[in-house]
Amino acid sequence: MSDRTPTATVRSRLDRRRRFSLIWAIPIVTALVGTWLAWHTLTERGPLITISFESASGLVAGQSHVRTKDVDMGLVEHIGLSPDLQRVVVTVRMNREAKPLLTTRAQFWIVKPRFFAGALTGLETLVSGSYIALQPSGPGGTPKQHFVGLETPPVLTSNVPGRTFLLQTARLGNITLGSPVFFHGLEVGEVLGWDIAHMADSVTLHAFVRAPFDQYVHDTTRFWNASGATVQLSANGLDLKLESLRALLLGGIAFETPNAKPGQPIAGQNHVFMMYGSQQEAEAAGFAYKIRFVSYFSGSVSGLQAGAPVTLRGIPIGEVKNVTLRYDKPTDSVVVAVRYEVEPERIADLKLPAANDLAASLTSLVQRGLRVRVDTTSVITGATELALEIDPHAPHATLGEEDGVFVLPVANTGSADIAAAAGALMAKLQAIPFQQIGDNLNQTLAGMNGLVNGAQLRDAVASLHTTLASAQELTTHLNQASGPLVNRLPAIAEQLDSAVRRVNTLAGSMQAGYGRNSAFADDMRRMMLELTDTARSFRVLADLLTRHPEALIRGRADEGSR
Numbered sequence: 001m002s003d004r005t006p007t008a009t010v011r012s013r014l015d016r017r018r019r020f021s022l023i024w025a026i027p028i029v030t031a032l033v034g035t036w037l038a039w040h041t042l043t044e045r046g047p048l049i050t051i052s053f054e055s056a057s058g059l060v061a062g063q064s065h066v067r068t069k070d071v072d073m074g075l076v077e078h079i080g081l082s083p084d085l086q087r088v089v090v091t092v093r094m095n096r097e098a099k100p101l102l103t104t105r106a107q108f109w110i111v112k113p114r115f116f117a118g119a120l121t122g123l124e125t126l127v128s129g130s131y132i133a134l135q136p137s138g139p140g141g142t143p144k145q146h147f148v149g150l151e152t153p154p155v156l157t158s159n160v161p162g163r164t165f166l167l168q169t170a171r172l173g174n175i176t177l178g179s180p181v182f183f184h185g186l187e188v189g190e191v192l193g194w195d196i197a198h199m200a201d202s203v204t205l206h207a208f209v210r211a212p213f214d215q216y217v218h219d220t221t222r223f224w225n226a227s228g229a230t231v232q233l234s235a236n237g238l239d240l241k242l243e244s245l246r247a248l249l250l251g252g253i254a255f256e257t258p259n260a261k262p263g264q265p266i267a268g269q270n271h272v273f274m275m276y277g278s279q280q281e282a283e284a285a286g287f288a289y290k291i292r293f294v295s296y297f298s299g300s301v302s303g304l305q306a307g308a309p310v311t312l313r314g315i316p317i318g319e320v321k322n323v324t325l326r327y328d329k330p331t332d333s334v335v336v337a338v339r340y341e342v343e344p345e346r347i348a349d350l351k352l353p354a355a356n357d358l359a360a361s362l363t364s365l366v367q368r369g370l371r372v373r374v375d376t377t378s379v380i381t382g383a384t385e386l387a388l389e390i391d392p393h394a395p396h397a398t399l400g401e402e403d404g405v406f407v408l409p410v411a412n413t414g415s416a417d418i419a420a421a422a423g424a425l426m427a428k429l430q431a432i433p434f435q436q437i438g439d440n441l442n443q444t445l446a447g448m449n450g451l452v453n454g455a456q457l458r459d460a461v462a463s464l465h466t467t468l469a470s471a472q473e474l475t476t477h478l479n480q481a482s483g484p485l486v487n488r489l490p491a492i493a494e495q496l497d498s499a500v501r502r503v504n505t506l507a508g509s510m511q512a513g514y515g516r517n518s519a520f521a522d523d524m525r526r527m528m529l530e531l532t533d534t535a536r537s538f539r540v541l542a543d544l545l546t547r548h549p550e551a552l553i554r555g556r557a558d559e560g561s562r
Contacts (some may be wrong), residue, residue, distance in 0.1 A: 046074065046094035051108050051132065053149040056088040058112050058130025066092055066108075066132045073098040073134055090149075092132070101134060103141030108132055109150040153177070154193065161211040164192065165267065167223050167253065167275040172203050174227035174251035181207050182226055182254040188213035191253065205275065207253055217267045218257050222282040223275045226254035254279070258286050284319065287343040289352060291362075292405045295372050295386075296328065297336040303384035304374055310340050310386045311375075318342035320386060339405070340386055362399050362406055369394040371411035490542055497535055504528065 056079050058064075066074035074094035082089050094102065112130045135154060172194065181189035189209040209217060253275065257264075267273075276282040301323065310318030318341050326337040344352055353361040362370075369391040377383045389411060400407030 046096045049145045051090045051147045051149045052087045068134045105141035107135040163214040164208045166272045167205040169275040179251040218264050221257045223255045224282040227251040287345045290341045293408045294339045294405050295408050301336045308385050312388045317346045366399045373411035
């Protein structure tokens with residue numbers, strides 16, 4: 001057996017080839033995704049713009065966005081002050097889709113909670129924060145990167161079919177954004193905004209009227225301010241007029257086309273109209289022919305002011321334009337100069353004279369008694385008006401003319417005399433001593449109260465009550481005592497009848513003995529007649545007392561009427 005032990009030989013081989021580990025795929029994919037995101041961000045990123053505002057109300061860098069119709073168009077990157085420290089400069093990174101909108105026609109403003117047109121707008125900003133709104137630019141314009149933001153929203157635009165009209169007015173009044181536009185009481189549009197004219201001499205409203213109501217707007221259409229309410233005291237009581245409750249709260253505009261004819265041309269887009277202060281002014285604007293007058297009053301015209309009506313037979317035909325004081329040198333006194341206009345077209349079927357015949361026509365009317373006076377329309381408020389009248393018995397006067405304005409003479413009587421009479425009546429009423437009369441009445445009532453509640457009257461009433469009780473008791477006794485007598489009266493009457501019959505028998509016997517024509521017979525006949533009357537009277541008395549036993553005390557019922 002051999003001592004040699006078998007051995008194993010192990011040989012190793014070094015592989016020079018390198019294998020790729022999957023662990024490296026993670027950073028590679030991450031790098032690729034990052035590169036793609038960076039490339040996508042760079043390619044999608046739009047231009048960098050700046051917008052200046054008075055203040056950055058609610059804006060936050062890195063959070064506030066720029067939106068158009070609730071579509072995100074950019075993000076605020078930085079907020080800082082302008083070099084002169086007067087404004088705030090907001091740097092915004094816009095999206096690529098917003099690049100075509102960034103022209104000279106683009107408008108920016110900050111959306112924040114606002115109250116107008118009866119509703120809260122921008123209410124969502126209470127949660128999400130304020131943002132910058134971008135109004136898309138219209139056609140035209142050049143690219144721009146630096147903008148000046150608006151402090152208030154611009155004039156709105158509507159995508160609803162219709163037309164926008166421009167209304168010029170001296171005062172905006174209660175009208176605001178979103179105020180309704182009315183036509184025959186129907187809400188047919190709204191106010192989109194306004195512009196201030198040059199030198200701020202007027203305001204131009206942008207009023208939008210929806211289709212098909214825009215077809216009722218013609219060149220002769222009149223717009224007026226329908227805000228608030230009109231209160232008028234008439235013979236029927238208090239008259240309250242308002243377009244609608246919404247117009248009362250938010251303001252409103254109404255329009256109407258007088259004497260509209262079929263086929264009349266429709267007003268075009270952005271047609272300019274005059275907006276009147278009230279419906280009365282709009283109606284008066286339809287009368288093109290106006291005659292200007294001035295009248296001088298030496299007395300008081302208290303309550304008369306510009307805008308007061310000029311009436312004829314109680315119907316308005318004009319308006320007072322101005323009331324001023326003027327020194328009258330010929331009379332060395334101060335008079336009231338009232339300038340007013342009359343619209344003769346308000347009188348139906350009136351043939352208006354030509355311009356060169358107007359003075360002659362007015363002169364003829366003055367000679368026939370045309371005068372003007374001041375009338376009081378309300379004693380409570382003291383409001384007055386000018387009233388034209390034709391008084392055939394008016395003193396002679398002539399028509400004057402000053403710088404193309406006719407001077408109409410004033411009536412000698414008017415509401416001034418009525419006011420004076422009312423004042424005299426009030427003075428007389430004030431002279432009545434109401435206090436003294438009241439004191440005397442109080443004293444008289446106090447005396448009557450003492451008399452009624454006094455001890456003497458109470459004693460007198462008690463005595464009267466006792467007297468009535470005694471009289472009642474006496475009547476009762478008399479009724480009881482007269483009862484037997486009344487019961488015996490029929491028997492007495494029967495006895496009298498029996499006695500009469502016996503006397504008649506005796507008379508017959510005596511007549512047979514003494515003769516019919518004797519003196520004794522005549523005496524007997526007279527005695528029989530008297531006995532008959534006596535029996536008849538007793539019978540009547542018995543019947544009366546049977547029916548009315550109280551007659552023994554009160555007497556016959558017809559005794560007082562005799």
